[in-house]
Amino acid sequence: MLSWLWNDIYDGLSIDKEGLARIRNISKKMPFVIVPCHRSHIDYLLFSYVLYENNIQLPFIAAGSNMTFFPMGYIFRKSGAFFLRRSFKGNKIYSEVFTKYLAILLKEGLPLEFFIEGGRSRTGKMVMPKYGLLSMIIQAYQEKYCENFAAIPVFIGYDRVIEEKSYLKELGGAAKSPENAAEIIKTSKILTKRYGRVYVNIGEPMIMKDYLASQEKPIEQMTLEERQSLYRKIGYEIVLEINKVAVVTPFSLVAAVILSHYRRGMSHSELLDILDEFFEYLSMKKVKFAETFTNREKAINDAINIFVQEGFISKIEAEEDEAEEIQEVVYSLKEEKRINLEYYKNNILHFFIPLCFVATSIVKNNEDLISLQRIMSDYKFLKKLLWNEFIFDEHKDDAEDVNEVLTYLHERKMITFVERDGQIYLEIKGKGNKKLKPFADLIHNYLESSWIVIRSCLYLKKNPLAKKDWSKKIMALGDRMYKKGEVLRPEALFQPNYLNVIIFLEDAELITAIKDEKIDKKEVSYALTENRAEMEVLRRRLFKLL
Template sequence: IYSMVRTFEIVLGKLWNRLFSGVEVVNPEIPSELAAQDYEIVFVPTHRSHLDYLLVNYTVFHSGLPSPHTAAGINLNFFPMGWFLRRTGAFFIRRSFRGNRIYTAVVEEYMAYLLTHGYPISFFPEGGRSRTGRPLPLKTGMLAMVVKSFVRNYERPIAIVPVYIGYDKVMEVKSYLKELSGGAKKKESMFQLLGARKLLKMYYGKAYLSYGEPIILSRFLDATQPDWKTFADSKPEWLSSAVNDLSQQVSKHLNEAAVITPISLVGLALLASNHKALPLEELQAFIEKMIELNTRLPYHANVKVMSHNFAEILESAQKLKAISLYQHAAGDVAFV
């Protein structure tokens, strides 16, 4: 597997250089410090694009840590993508386990095997890609499997690490717009993969990956269910409520790990204006005020503003062709 993962790293390094002007990683010390303390790490990223699978595994491996085994939707198990992903640590699961106890038991045992044998895991708790950029309600099935495995065998400590993923421009933006307009979702296939080659010629700005505050599972259970260690051989009655509380905690930590990108600042300013247009002076004043507001009243210490320079912010939006400039003697106007 190592040779395939190493090849995977080289190929993805070239892909990122082709697609993005950079990949910004925030709080990279978090997983490294947890690994040094011998924690089993469960990465729980937000889900915005098919690139998320690749970005998380590449970033983790590139930092010197083992590439996580990633739970991927069975819709991606087509040749050659399924063949490639499986050999770099992915395992494919169905969208729903409802009504199939045997399948659920098999996946639970596989998850428990990975966790108790020292393999890091990654899965997307939203269950699918967000088409709007807004976070989706978290699914609790995979989190429940992690908790049940830990209750059965708590010798190896587990840390759940929320991972916020963002892009200046999502590669699938056109297909998302079609789906949001009522169009049917196209099934992933080799032909769709080949058709995506033209997307590699476009510019997508930067990608962002931010590690949030980890949740130490033993501490969480100690706080919510102090006698949890006495239920090692059965499914406790408190499991569902504990997992729901855990999902709320994960969701909160994901929000706290968000990054404020240049394009989001420009979009907020222009879309909030009456005519979706502002003179550059007003646009600059608005953006600088938003940055100052975040500095004085931060949502959380982990929330990062990726650029404080208005000229850089404006240039980034123009490069992405997200805005246009109308030149006028009284002053230029930016508009959507």
């Protein structure tokens, strides 16, 4: 049945055979825990199918209790799923029983699978990891239910996801629709369409015994706070590894190119020029490209044609009577269709982030010479601002990231280095600024989202606001700023972006959350802190980078 499904709606599976061999080898030595990213409901069935086809024991899969609806709950359960509540708060017995269940599975040497992001990513990029299940599994190891286990990061990616339309509604602020049989019937329309290829890549396994032995202090001697910090660190390492083995597809690359500026269209030659720059950088990073890139021209043209067929972009052919120098195909993008492409851009955006930060600093500074000190300062600012949006490699310090990018730009003859008065400066060469701008523009919508939320803090100036009321005001302000032309990209109006900016402002102690313990639901309100001067510094600094 599943073989029919893959062949009917997909053009095939691209499987990491070497990674599967590593899993098979590990399975002979210890229990293993599959930790995939979560992009689609298809994920529940996909990796089990891959393991089954390769004669590897199937895992028990942790699934949310929202997936128990008929008939899918029955199918998922028969496929190895077990169901858990979204939150264990206030139910100690449930938590202890569930922890014991996981421990027994590990004791029996049975493989597990859980989605560390919690739910499906609606944005196309990695969601910050959740640590609940991970901590329970490590706790079982601590209590000697197993001598060792391996956590295996897995990337599952799609040329196109079947839930595309519902994701777009939720990003615009619509309530998450509950999973039920009716929704599945609606989704059955997918059987009349093709969704490209599916990609499965397997990251470097984390052997837990070895990893814990490398820590400065044995886990048994750690305080509760130190253990929780360790769980967060392990979770972050896993999602970082998933990002490292993500696949660049023709769809994600073309989407990134098309969204690399806010104009309504671009010529075919302009698209190819930007695509070449993006491809060169990704090649330098040694990322994994989809196998269809073996014929790069065909892969790119196929992706463009599908975007045209789906109505994401329009293809305007050259007129025969036009002058030869302007006879060129043009691709036009409607504003409301940008959000369709944003999901696929986000699939690979993490690969570009260091260069995006450096490019933003360079193109937004109008001086002939830009100090290395200025670049570093802007880089640190952007990283702090967008810390909750992206997974950063904590094994590399900021200077290492910046130097790697600048070395690349120098080799590509976009910049040169100049020394004056003992300081290093950058000078833009030739078309360097033009080539860097598309990289800077890849993250511009996130800066615009930040600008909207920071502007909306004016609503908190007099009195605190309930979270839901403030969220409505943020959405309304963003819509108004977009219509006035103060915000250029509709993808800046995504609700998850706003929520991450709020987390940043709270962490920076520029706003504070106030909980009313008298109310059962503990409604949260937000208020400005006394750090008004720091808020103004943030506002001015961000404005310079817009």
